[in-house]
Amino acid sequence: MSKSLDTSTTEAEQTVTEVIDGIVETTPDVRRAVADHRGQSNSVNPSGDDQLAADLRADELFEQRLLGIDGVATYASEERAEVKATDGRLHVAMDPLDGSSNLEPNSGMGTIFGVYSERPPTVGTNLLAAGFVIYGPITSMVVARKGGVSEYILEDGDKRMVDDDVTVPDDPTVFGFGGGIDSWTDEFAAYAEEIRHELKLRYGGAMVADINQILTYGGVFSYPELESRPEGKLRLQFEGQPMAYILESAGGRSSNGEQSLLEVEPDELHERTPLYLGNDDLIDRLESNID
Numbered sequence: 287m288s289k290s291l292d293t294s295t296t297e298a299e300q301t302v303t304e305v306i307d308g309i310v311e312t313t314p315d316v317r318r319a320v321a322d323h324r325g326q327s328n329s330v331n332p333s334g335d336d337q338l339a340a341d342l343r344a345d346e347l348f349e350q351r352l353l354g355i356d357g358v359a360t361y362a363s364e365e366r367a368e369v370k371a372t373d374g375r376l377h378v379a380m381d382p383l384d385g386s387s388n389l390e391p392n393s394g395m396g397t398i399f400g401v402y403s404e405r406p407p408t409v410g411t412n413l414l415a416a417g418f419v420i421y422g423p424i425t426s427m428v429v430a431r432k433g434g435v436s437e438y439i440l441e442d443g444d445k446r447m448v449d450d451d452v453t454v455p456d457d458p459t460v461f462g463f464g465g466g467i468d469s470w471t472d473e474f475a476a477y478a479e480e481i482r483h484e485l486k487l488r489y490g491g492a493m494v495a496d497i498n499q500i501l502t503y504g505g506v507f508s509y510p511e512l513e514s515r516p517e518g519k520l521r522l523q524f525e526g527q528p529m530a531y532i533l534e535s536a537g538g539r540s541s542n543g544e545q546s547l548l549e550v551e552p553d554e555l556h557e558r559t560p561l562y563l564g565n566d567d568l569i570d571r572l573e574s575n576i577d
């Protein structure tokens with residue numbers, strides 16, 4: 287490797303570290319914002335979903351913190367139409383508050399992020415790191431980077447490693463499928479019927495928490511294509527790709543029904559995708575079932 291390439295790789299790694307630390311430092315403010323902004327904002331995001339005041343505040347907090355990092359060139363999020371740009375080399379894409387419909391019943395919610403070498407919309411193979419935060423009984427964070435996955439406990443804006451080798455367990459036990467049985471295609475319904483006899487249901491309405499169930503117990507999470515909505519619900523750039531990067535780094539698989547979510551070329555920043563994540567064999571079976 288040439289010296290200049292070596293230097294730029296080191297700089298990129300330094301920026302990734304600063305982004306992760308910046309997110310960690312912002313989480314106490316996001317937790318406060320969630321408590322203080324439980325109402326609707328009377329606006330919709332670029333995907334057409336109603337925005338809570340907390341969605342907007344979390345987005346603003348992360349944008350301010352992360353665009354302040356020298357190496358960060360752009361900030362994109364589920365809650366804003368355009369990519370916001372400044373000087374720098376790397377690109378951050380976020381779902382600032384995932385599972386925000388869980389705010390009213392005070393259930394699990396989180397934050398999802400990806401750090402890319404190219405400006406979004408871009409393919410997931412350009413991810414350098416990805417992770418999520420869960421604002422649960424404790425605040426925890428999972429980060430995938432350099433081929434490995436680690437879990438941290440966050441307290442007062444600091445992180446403490448609790449597991450430096452998170453892997454999807456070989457013997458899966460749980461599943462969670464969104465969308466509702468009556469909206470599923472016949473092919474997906476047939477797959478779900480098999481799975482429900484093999485695994486137990488864990489579906490909480492926040493992807494962060496449902497994916498963490500898969501990392502903890504093994505299994506399969508899906509928000510599938512629906513009869514009325516073949517594109518599914520979840521966003522490729524902000525939810526699908528980062529979670530695919532995490533699951534694949536932890537030894538599992540991701541799919542849009544045909545190929546890894548990391549290989550899907552987005553046409554637009556806010557495009558949606560059917561999404562299937564979990565143990566290899568469960569995703570292999572899904573792909574052959576819905577073929």
Ligand SMILES: O=P(O)(O)OC[C@H]1O[C@](O)(COP(=O)(O)O)[C@@H](O)[C@@H]1O
Binds near residue numbers: 364381464492
């Ligand atoms: O309410 P539904 O249809 O089960 O949808 C739940 C899914 O929608 C989401 O809440 C969408 O994310 P946002 O809250 O970021 O819009 C996912 O976290 C979750 O998996």
Ligand SMILES: [Mg+2]
Binds near residue numbers: 383384493525
């Ligand atoms: Mg989300």
Ligand SMILES: [Mg+2]
Binds near residue numbers: 341381383384385386
């Ligand atoms: Mg969101």
